[in-house]
Amino acid sequence: TQLLEQSPQFLSIQEGENLTVYCNSSSVFSSLQWYRQEPGEGPVLLVTVVTGGEVKKLKRLTFQFGDARKDSSLHITAAQPGDTGLYLCAGEGDDKIIFGKGTRLHILP
Amino acid sequence: KAGVTQTPRYLIKTRGQQVTLSCSPISGHRSVSWYQQTPGQGLQFLFEYFSETQRNKGNFPGRFSGRQFSNSRSEMNVSTLELGDSALYLCASSFSGLGVYEQFFGPGTRLTVL
Numbered sequence: 001t002q003l004l005e006q007s008p009q010f011l012s013i014q015e016g017e018n019l020t021v022y023c024n025s026s027s028v029f030s031s032l033q034w035y036r037q038e039p040g041e042g043p044v045l046l047v048t049v050v051t052g053g054e055v056k057k058l059k060r061l062t063f064q065f066g067d068a069r070k071d072s073s074l075h076i077t078a079a080q081p082g083d084t085g086l087y088l089c090a091g092e093g094d095d096k097i098i099f100g101k102g103t104r105l106h107i108l109p
Numbered sequence: 110k111a112g113v114t115q116t117p118r119y120l121i122k123t124r125g126q127q128v129t130l131s132c133s134p135i136s137g138h139r140s141v142s143w144y145q146q147t148p149g150q151g152l153q154f155l156f157e158y159f160s161e162t163q164r165n166k167g168n169f170p171g172r173f174s175g176r177q178f179s180n181s182r183s184e185m186n187v188s189t190l191e192l193g194d195s196a197l198y199l200c201a202s203s204f205s206g207l208g209v210y211e212q213f214f215g216p217g218t219r220l221t222v223l
Contacts, residue, residue: 033211042113042199042214043152088152092210096165097142101151 002027002093004100012106016078021087021103024071029091029098032072034063037086037102079107111136113202113215121221127188130218134181134202140164141183142212143175146197158183187220195222 005024013019023032031050035043047056049065049072056063060083062075076083088102114133122128134141142165143155154167158177175185181202187194197219201212 031210035214040216040219042201042216045211045213048211090212096154096157096167097210097212099144099152099154 002029002091002098004089004091004098006087006089006100006103008103009101010104010106012108013079014108015080018075018077019079019105020073020075021105022071022073023089023091023100025091025098026070027091027093027098028069029093030069031092032065032069033090033092033097034072034074035088035090037088038084043086043088076105079105081107081109083107113200113213115198115200115215115218117218118216119219119221121223122190123223124190124192126190127186128190128220130185130187130198130200130220132183132185132200132202132215134183134200135213138202138204138213139181140203141177141181142201142203143183143185144199144201145169146199146217147195152199155185190222192222195220 007022033048034046037043047063052067052069054065060077064073084107086102090097090099116131140159142157144152146152157165161177172188177183197217199217200215203212
């Protein structure tokens with residue numbers, strides 16, 4: 001069974017700080033997506049990474065796919081209250097998309 | 110381009126009843142997937158439909174069923190509702206062509222079973 005473990009589960013930091021959240025698996029994925037979800041809404045796709053070692057930047061967010069395509073990280077620089085939300089990673093597995101349980105991020109003003 | 114729409118947004122039912130949820134995918138997308146999201150279990154895959162055929166299925170009981178119409182719109186049905194079925198039900202559409210598989214989610218239907 002393919003699983004994606006996300007860490008930490010919860011993170012509360014001050015505005016302006018940097019943070020990194022992780023998405024790990026023992027399985028290889030052909031692609032990996034990161035989503036952000038706000039309360040009462042569906043997840044919104046942030047980025048897709050495909051190549052091992054790939055790094056993508058989206059303003060203050062930096063996404064990295066591990067060389068072996070088993071793990072990924074999301075780094076946020078100078079976090080802002082608008083970054084608050086549930087961050088989900090999802091891996092494209094053998095025959096379906098596998099979701100991690102998410103990291104709930106709260107940025108304090 | 111309009112996004113994924115789901116109706117209704119909120120629903121309250123009692124145990125034993127049945128419910129039907131609807132999803133309209135992004136125009137041109139042929140794949141629709143359904144997920145159940147709860148605080149404890151996170152997002153759990155229910156099933157995926159592509160061109161009116163169920164292409165993949167998660168580990169849910171037979172009370173959960175779905176279908177897809179020729180215009181790619183999809184419905185999900187839950188029969189004999191249980192308290193544990195209370196959740197946010199999300200629909201996601203994708204083009205499902207060759208290459209990277211990306212899903213775009215609707216806002217969800219919040220189902221409460223009393």
